[in-house]
Structures are given as structure tokens and as C-alpha cells.
Amino acid sequence: MATSLGPYEAVIGLEVHAQLLTRTKAFCGCATSFGDPPNTHTCPACLGLPGALPVLNGEAVRMAVAASLALGCTVQHHSVFARKNYFYPDLPKGYQLSQYELPLARTGVLEIEVEGETRRARILRVHMEEDAGKNLHGMGGASVVDLNRAGTPLVEIVGEPDLRSGLEAAEYLKRLREILMFVGVNDGNLEQGSFRCDANVSVRKVGEARLGTRTELKNINSFKFVADAIDVEIRRQIALLEGGERVRQQTRGYHPERRETYLLRDKESEADYRYFPDPDLPPLTLDEAFIDGVRSALPELPSPKRRRFTEELGLSPYAASVMTAHPRVAGFFEETCLLHGDPVKVANFVQSEVLRDARTSGLSATFTVTPKQVAALLRLVDEGTISGKQAKEVFTAMAESGHDPGDIVREKGMAVLSDTSAIEQLAASIIAANPKQVGAYRSGKTALLGFFVGQVMKQTGGSANPAVVNEVLMRLLAAPT
Template structure:
């Protein structure tokens, strides 16, 4: 639903920080992992000890180039690492290694839909940088610093101020996360901070061209909070301006319990960071052969995959969205569809049964059955060996077992009852026991056929062939007057 801000419009640009899934940190050999005891993955380089020299992680470069290409950016063959100077406890060197004047990539875009309306958000730049550590408060009467994360490789994806609503910002972020996960460079974990965003928000009167004073909302770690925090900040700024006040350039946080933003600090200008090229790192020079190799290795992106599922496989737009909710779900579906041959049937079954017990964590996923089991089970339904209702029972039995569905059907004696003579005998008994419903059907209330079919399926434990049951009942009931 579009948000109405009266005579004002919002101007929003996102800066997304995505951790690259390398085994080691950006400029040293320390492990880049989450959740280990504090300060167990540190060395002289990421601790910023005098004389320690950084060495660039080549795999981080490959992943950063892959992400930039997937976002339609132009790779700069010559880029430079700079020192971004600021002083916080979680930044042991007193500066962050980043890129500024000569970043890795420029001029990309991201396409997405909001309530069926296509949107396009331009991307100003993608640059590489290192993460800071983590301040941990409330440790008794002290605060401590965990530097395990210091030096972890990131890309920062800087969006142009093209977004106009909280919903657009949240959807932009979702689609960006999808792309990074599908190409395997980021695990999309917002809670752990490996995918997070800062939102630059300003307001102006509708029709004005000049941008208002922007406020930066820091480190928002959920799609819901992105939309909520931006809306709260927009309304704060409008109230301030309408009351004759002035918006100040600030960095603010968001308190979801109180639904309010709060001042963290006055926002620095670029000059405050005193960027200059890092003297310990040579410029990053990439040749066309390397860039072309990374481009050729890119997998299919989620948007064209959804389009292929709809146009080439016949899925509904909704089903295609569900099948591309995670790269492993998409892989599971495609394998099962290839083995079975009817993508629509497979997608319906995956949605209704398989995903109920599927679990995703980062880029991994676990499923209760294999694609081959799904394909075999649906073939039994196609052949008339079991009914759709029985398929759900077989699915429950084979989940986690590795058993072939045909073996389960054989062991349980679950073959479909399609003996017309036997079913006719049951149908005659059913009609004799329900004379009023029979009379009503023959008087024109044909919807009662569904009642009779349901009763027949109940009597046979769901094993009767629906087609044969319908044929028998229609013949016995005769034509309604």
C-alpha cells in the first residue's frame, strides 16, 4: 500500500553493506566466521599493530566483481584502496580500508516491483572495504570490543536517491539480497549483520527539485524495520518542518519498541574522513580476461529465473516467486520438474507439502525428501496407482526415510480402488441411506454431487478413484429435472 505523506514526498537512498563469503578476511589470513569466542580470530594485521602489512584477498575481489556485474555495473579496471579515518573502539587501526575516489564499479541498477508496479533504482557505485569489530555492552559494568569481525570483507552498494516510499526501500533491499544470495557471494543473514543497510532519508514538497537535508539511519537489520524506521523518520522530518524547525544532517538509530528514531551523532561530511590512498596497498588493476571469466561464471539471476518459470514452465507469478525464494529451493524445484516432466504439478506439490518442513539457513537448506522422491510420488498419482489424498500420506511416510514411494505404497496396500462394480455397490448403499439428498439432487440441486463424492471418499478411506466415483454416481443419480 502506498504511503501518503500529504504535501510532501520522501527521497530515499540505501547504502547496503554485504559481507562476502570468503573463508578468510579481506587483508589477512584470519578466519572470517561468526559466533566464535571473542577475539579468537585476530592477528597483527586486523589488530592494526605497527609494521603489519595488509595483503588483498583475491577471492574477495572475484566475489565483489561478480556482485557488481550482477547489478549491471561497469567494472573499473583500475581502483584504489583508501584510508577512511575515524575513531571508534571497534576500529583498531584508527581508519577503515575502503575505496572512495576510484571505486571498484560504477553505474548499475536494480529492477523490482511494488504492488505490481515496476520500479528501477539506480546504483551509484559498488566498492570494497573491511568491516569493523563489534562493541559489546552490558558485560558487567564494562563494555568490551570483539575484533573477530574486524577486517571481514564487505562490499558497499550505494544507491542513488531514487526511492520514494518505505515499501520501495524494503523491496529494493529484498531483491538486492536475492541477487547476492543466488550468485553465492552473501548469505543474506540480517540478524547476524552480514547483510545490513543504512538509509539516507530526506523530505521535500511535492514538485520541488532540490533535495532536502538528509538524515542517515544506521545498521537496520530487517526488511520490516527498514520500512518502519524510514516511515517514522519521514514523519518526524515533516512534523519538524511543518512546525517551523529545520532538519539537521545527523546519523540516527531506530528503536522498534518505541517506534522512534534517536540521535547517534552529528553526521560527518566526506572531508571529516580525510580519505587518502593507502600507502601499504597497491592499486587494484583488473584485466578484461579476468572480468569476462567472472561474468561467464555468473549463474542465472532470480528475476530472469522467475520469468522463465512463468513463461517457459507455465507457473503462476506467485508460484514462481515461491520457487525462487531461496537458491536451494529453486534448485530443488528444477531438479524435481526435470525428473517428473510437469513443472506446474511439481511446483504445487513443493509449495503445499515439501516447503512446510524445509529449513533454510544462510545459503544452505534441508528438505524432508529428495527431488527424485517427489518426482516418483507424483508419477504414481499420474498413473492412477494412488490418489492425490494418498500421496500426502505417502509423503509423510517417506519424509526423512529415503524410501522410494512405490515401496511404501506396496507395503501399505494403498492401491487406488477403481473397481466400478465394487464402487457401484457402495454408491447404491450411500444413496439408499440419503433419500432426501437424492431427491434434492434430482430436483436440480446438482451441487450435492460433491457431497456424495465426499461421502464415497470417506467410505473408501480416500482410496477410490475420483473419476470412477463421479461416473458411477452420475449414472445412478440420473439427470436432474
């Protein structure tokens, strides 16, 4: 059986590291704020100084459990922190506190849709760990280390090797990121490194059960580059095998400009890390009441929310996806719906006008207007006070001034002209001034109605009620000569 890769198929598993949005670090009271001067959020515990003891952050545990439940995982009542031993400059203790043999949660699933086909990608485990620091290069010709990030709480989400292309991997990451954001445990910021992934990539002949030798792709900070890097690495491995060479177990980076992966180091095996339980941390024990409490506090997740928006509110699949692109966008849309009552009209207006000037950053979002203002503006259109075209003008003024739409309409004298007799007089004069177009219309070229409507709207500055204009013109144009 041949594939787009010839007789080969790719096997991809992702390991995602997501920073938990706690105010303090995983095992000490230092702040987790980003962008502060280097080494200003450190203490004996996160620096690994002798005699300093770790104390587990309870809020980090709650967030990790929430993430696990949102991904359909089974949370373990008993888990253990271990020391993962390796020596890098950004790891001051010489080991990383993580979970290994007994992780926080196991066996979840994530649904993805690629090219119209829905697939289920399994999640092997979710475990808690602490982040390392950050090496900074080229600082006055030297390399230095910033330990502000050392000890920041993470969850690592380890996927089964169920993905088969870079496109599937990118879709998996998008769906995973949005779940963590909607649950409120991660801000999804790829640029700052609070959501990042390592991709394990191997290839094998189609039909083979045994996995090929894998390489790990690291430090890729966009969904597009993840997809590209995986596909480039797949081709590289196939070329090696076709040339009679073997794939080496390596950690590799990606050059997007050159579209090639490059060697970082030979890949360590699990044995190289010499895991053993941390003697300073007792096992983490969670009772069912705690887990149930976290489960009951979970918000509606993005996938069921999209389904509800289409099945119950009547939105198109595309509109539903836009309305669930960010937790704050979904909240803005739903609040406006409660105030107005027509979800389709609200979604159309939010897409075309509101989101044009909206800005998102992590879990926060800023809008130039409020749901209350948008609902009031749409009601003015429903009541015929202003036209849909005028609504866009009012929206711009509303976003700039912050004034209510009703006040703007009164200040600008924008109320729709709905006086039938006044519109009839204007329409009659336009018909009289355009006998050629009238003759063509009455000969069957009814599309010319748009010409007459445009003339009326032009002369009224767009303030005429479109429904009244259409009714009057059709009646006058249908009348005998």
C-alpha cells in the same frame, strides 16, 4: 502538487554493506567464521600492529566483481584502496581500508515492483572495504570489543536517491539481497549483520530539485523495521520544517517499540574522514578476460528466473515468486521438474507440502525429502496408483522414514481402488440407502454429487479412484428410477 505527505516528498538513498562469503578476511589469512569465542580470529594485520602489511584476498575480488555484474554495474579496470580515518574502539588500526574516489564498479540499476508498478532504482557505485570489529556492552558492567569481525571483506552498494517511501526501500533491499544470495556471494543474514543497510533520508517540497538536509538511519536489522524507521523519520523531518525548525545532519537509530528515531551522533562529512590512498596496497587492476570469466560464471538471476517460470513453465506469478524465494528452493523445484515433467504440479506440491517442513539458514536449506522422492510420488498420483489425498499421507510417511513412496504404498496397502465393478456395487448400495438425497439430486440439486462421492471415499478409506467414483455415481444417479 500534493502527495500523501502533503506538499512534501521523501528522498531516500540506501547504502548496503554485504559481507562476502570468503573463508578468510579481506587482507589477511584469519578465518571469517561467525559465533566463535571473541578475539580468536585475529593477527598482526587485522589488529593493525606496526610492520604488518595487508595482502588482498583474490576470492573477495572475484565475489565483488560478480555482485557488481549481477547488479548491471560497469566494473572498472583500475580501482584504488584508501584509508578512511576515524577513531572508534572497534577499529584497531584507526582507519578502515575502503575505496573512495576510484571504486570497483559504477552505474548499475535494480528493478523493484511496488503496488503493481515497476520502477528502476539506480546504483551509484559498488566498492570493496573491510568490516570493523564489534563493541559488546554490559559484559560484567564493562564494554569490551571483539575483533573477530575486523577485516572481514564487504562490498558497499551505494544507491542513488531514487526511492520515495519506506515500502520502496524495503522492496529494494529484498531484491538486492536475493540477487546477492543467488550469485552466492552473501548469505543475506540480517540478524548476524552480514547484510545490513544505512538509509539516508531527506524531505523537500514537491517540484524542488535541490535535496533537503539528510539524516542517516543505522543498525536496523529487518525489512519491516527499515520501512517503518524511514516513514517515521520522514514524518519527523516534515514536522520540524512545518514548525519552522531546520533538519540537522545526524546519524540516528530507531526504537521499533516506541516508533521513533533517536540521535546517535552528529553526522560526519566526507572531509572528516580524510581519505587518502593506502600506501601499502597497490592499485587493483583487472583485465577484461578476468571480468568476462566472472560474467560467464554468473548463474541465472532471480528476476529472469521468475519470468521464465511464468512464461515458459506456466507457473502463476505467485508460485514463481515462492519457487525463487531462496536459491536452494529454486534448485529443488527445478531438479524435481526435470525428473517429473509437469512444472505446475511440482510447484503446487512443493508449495503445499515440501516447504512446510523446509528450513533455510543463510544460503543453506534442509528438506525432509529429495527431488527424486517427490517426482516418484507425483508419478504414483499421475498413474492412478494413489489419490491426491493419499499422496499427502505418503509424503508424511516418506519425510519421517526416508523410504521411497512406492515402498510406502505397498507396505500400507494404499493402492487406489480402480475396479469399476467393485466401486459400482458400493455406489449402488449408498444410493439405495439415501433415497431422500437421490430424489433431491434428480430434482436438480446436482451439488449433492459431492455428498455421494464423500460417502464412497469414506467407506473405501480414501482409496477409491476419484475419477472412477465420479463417473460411476453420475451414471447411476442419471439412470431411470
